[in-house]
Amino acid sequence: MTAFSSSLRGKGRRAVAAAGAVSLGLLVLSACDQPTPRATVTVGQDSVTAEASCYEDGKTIGDLTSKQKAEQAKFEKCMTAKPDQTITVHPGDKVRLGVEPDMAEQGWIAMANGMPVTSLSKQTYASVEGDRVFYNQQSQQMADSATISIMTSKGGKYTGVWNIKLERAAS
Structure with missing residues (x-):
């Protein structure tokens, strides 16, 4: 049972880390200036x-x-x-x-x-x-x-x- 619960914790941490990375990426992109027409x-x-x-x-x-x-x-x-x-x-x-x-x-x-x-x-x-x-x-x-x-x-x-x-x- 411990092997099952520890594998769930690992997947949960990875999901939270992935969600955090996506959120941070969107925040960085929203801070960028939009390019002007060329x-x-x-x-x-x-x-x-x-x-x-x-x-x-x-x-x-x-x-x-x-x-x-x-x-x-x-x-x-x-x-x-x-x-x-x-x-x-x-x-x-x-x-x-x-x-x-x-x-x-x-x-x-x-x-x-x-x-x-x-x-x-x-x-x-x-x-x-x-x-x-x-x-x-x-x-x-x-x-x-x-x-x-x-x-x-x-x-x-x-x-x-x-x-x-x-x-x-x-x-």
Whole structure:
């Protein structure tokens, strides 16, 4: 009889330990930040995917035309955030931009160094001539690098910014 009761105690302890481990795992997962939607830039065979520089679960993060200085400053900080990802663009390459369906549903636009390179779109994909990304309209020269900022918009206000650095390959 003791062998039977001791084997029950062992199984009971294992069940309690397993339940505790599952509970702890769920607690750890609930404390993790949910990943932001991602934007992808593809050039030739290479692709990079970036998390948002600024994203607050679809809430407005601001814009440059706001009369509130704090909102302007917040948006400028998002636009100038250092990109985590870099991709090289060779002369004549197309730069393909991809966004997740939830981002496309809101509407999005891409800018290169603060200048629009796409119009507002509700598609999940857009393509831009690589040379256009590097052309600086003010100086009328080609830059060696550019930051593509993909921004989601809702009602004229921006809800997310994804920054990816593009480097121009030597001819």
